[in-house]
Amino acid sequence: MEYIYRNLENIPVDIEYPDDFENIVTDTLCKPIIYNRFKKVAHCPKFGETFDYIETIRKGDWLPYRGQNRTFMPHTCHPLGSGKTYLWMFYRNGTIYFVAAYASWRYDGEEVSDMRDYTQIYIEQIMCISQEEQFMYEYQGAYRGGWVRCQDGSVYMRDKEVVYNFVTAEQLRDTFLKYMDIDFRYADYMIKEAALCAKYPQIEFIKKAGLEELVERKVMKLPSYIGPNWRAKSIPKFLGITHQDIEKLKSWGMFDVDNIATYKILASQGKVKKHHIGLVKREFQTSELYEDRKKENFVRLATYFDKQKKRMKEDSNYINHSVKWMYKDYLKQLQELGYPLNDYYRYPKNLKEAHDRISEEYLAMKNKIRKEADKKRQLKFEKEFLPRLGKMCWRDNKYLIRPLRNRTEFNNEGRNNHNCVASYYERATDGGTSIFVLRKVGAEEESFVTVEVDLKMMKLKQCYGKGNRLPEEGVKEWVEKWLVRMKKKLKRADKATMKGAA
Numbered sequence: 001m002e003y004i005y006r007n008l009e010n011i012p013v014d015i016e017y018p019d020d021f022e023n024i025v026t027d028t029l030c031k032p033i034i035y036n037r038f039k040k041v042a043h044c045p046k047f048g049e050t051f052d053y054i055e056t057i058r059k060g061d062w063l064p065y066r067g068q069n070r071t072f073m074p075h076t077c078h079p080l081g082s083g084k085t086y087l088w089m090f091y092r093n094g095t096i097y098f099v100a101a102y103a104s105w106r107y108d109g110e111e112v113s114d115m116r117d118y119t120q121i122y123i124e125q126i127m128c129i130s131q132e133e134q135f136m137y138e139y140q141g142a143y144r145g146g147w148v149r150c151q152d153g154s155v156y157m158r159d160k161e162v163v164y165n166f167v168t169a170e171q172l173r174d175t176f177l178k179y180m181d182i183d184f185r186y187a188d189y190m191i192k193e194a195a196l197c198a199k200y201p202q203i204e205f206i207k208k209a210g211l212e213e214l215v216e217r218k219v220m221k222l223p224s225y226i227g228p229n230w231r232a233k234s235i236p237k238f239l240g241i242t243h244q245d246i247e248k249l250k251s252w253g254m255f256d257v258d259n260i261a262t263y264k265i266l267a268s269q270g271k272v273k274k275h276h277i278g279l280v281k282r283e284f285q286t287s288e289l290y291e292d293r294k295k296e297n298f299v300r301l302a303t304y305f306d307k308q309k310k311r312m313k314e315d316s317n318y319i320n321h322s323v324k325w326m327y328k329d330y331l332k333q334l335q336e337l338g339y340p341l342n343d344y345y346r347y348p349k350n351l352k353e354a355h356d357r358i359s360e361e362y363l364a365m366k367n368k369i370r371k372e373a374d375k376k377r378q379l380k381f382e383k384e385f386l387p388r389l390g391k392m393c394w395r396d397n398k399y400l401i402r403p404l405r406n407r408t409e410f411n412n413e414g415r416n417n418h419n420c421v422a423s424y425y426e427r428a429t430d431g432g433t434s435i436f437v438l439r440k441v442g443a444e445e446e447s448f449v450t451v452e453v454d455l456k457m458m459k460l461k462q463c464y465g466k467g468n469r470l471p472e473e474g475v476k477e478w479v480e481k482w483l484v485r486m487k488k489k490l491k492r493a494d495k496a497t498m499k500g501a502a
């Protein structure tokens with residue numbers, strides 16, 4: 001078996017390899033047996049052996065060979081290949097070196113009897129971790145300069161989901177990280193944790209204090225909502241609370257990340273008792289507490305919610321959720337109505353009654369605003385657009401067509417013709433489109449066909465009957481002829497207007 005090492009030119013570190021590295025690569029890298037069914041010859045690239053056979057073999061068969069079940073693939077199925085990433089470490093002169101390499105095998109259709117057994121090993125990353133600095137080198141291809149030192153200071157494995165990890169707990173314990181209890185089960189996490197522990201040696205006492213979760217969140221870049229001081233030399237300074245606070249939380253059985261975060265936020269608002277933490281955590285996520293810590297007194301608010309749930313005589317998850325969101329909706333409406341957010345309004349004795357009362361007032365205000373806006377919109381529509389649309393009214397002995405003139409007519413047309421034309425009111429009154437209704441002569445008040453026209457292009461956009469169905473035969477042709485006639489009519493009117501102005 002031949003091993004070809006790649007990316008070694010100008011490599012920045014003299015690499016040490018694990019014991020029996022190449023044999024382990026051979027054992028763990030998937031290499032099917034290639035056979036030629038015409039010549040009854042097969043080759044095993046794993047053991048470098050060519051052999052004759054007499055049995056019938058089919059593509060993908062899983063058959064025993066040298067005490068192992070192996071996959072058999074025909075020589076016509078090419079290219080075939082496999083690859084795996086390997087990670088190992090060595091320790092030299094106070095620096096931990098993690099090396100990531102990609103091993104690759106490939107079959108490109110050569111004669112089975114002439115197959116060359118070789119595996120290419122590409123050295124891709126070298127992570128360097130010491131107490132003074134943590135960084136990594138990465139091979140970016142010869143055309144991009146080969147080996148480069150990453151400038152962002154981060155240390156991690158790039159885009160590798162499945163990794164064969166040579167690193168053991170014993171190896172890590174033989175380094176300056178021997179008391180850190182690094183989790184070596186997941187390669188990328190192990191490297192990041194090792195770099196973090198090297199940067200902050202005080203992680204040793206953080207872990208011994210039972211706060212490993214803070215290290216995990218830091219490594220995984222997840223929020224802890226504690227805001228720890230990673231350069232602190234003691235647990236109280238690290239957490240930003242006093243020794244007495246720590247002893248209090250331990251005596252309550254609440255010395256963990258979420259409870260510490262909740263305690264810190266509540267302590268910034270007043271004195272904290274044991275039952276306060278549980279009460280608040282039943283109502284709020286830690287992220288909510290952190291985001292709104294300057295706006296809300298959470299103990300008072302959670303106590304208020306609890307009383308409101310008892311008033312409703314239910315304590316299900318539905319009520320828990322509805323009380324909280326009812327309160328948010330109530331406050332939002334209070335603000336928009338201009339009420340002062342004092343205690344009298346913020347904490348009504350009966351939240352449901354107060355919410356219903358304010359909601360009615362809020363809806364009345366919104367309706368009033370909408371009506372005033374509609375009035376202005378309608379006046380503008382009647383002044384700027386409706387006169388021109390009125391010139392397009394037409395009637396013969398079969399049909400009549402006219403524009404929709406106000407919100408009521410838009411609503412009625414949408415309701416009666418089972419379509420969404422009511423939603424076109426704002427756009428139509430702004431001149432963005434033009435809506436007409438087609439009626440049968442003798443049934444002028446009954447909805448029949450709704451028509452949309454692009455007035456700028458004088459182009460028919462929509463012409464549908466009830467429920468957005470295609471209209472009766474001949475209707476669309478009638479509308480198109482009407483539009484051609486109106487185009488000529490409006491053109492003559494515009495010329496006359498321009499001549500009169502001159």
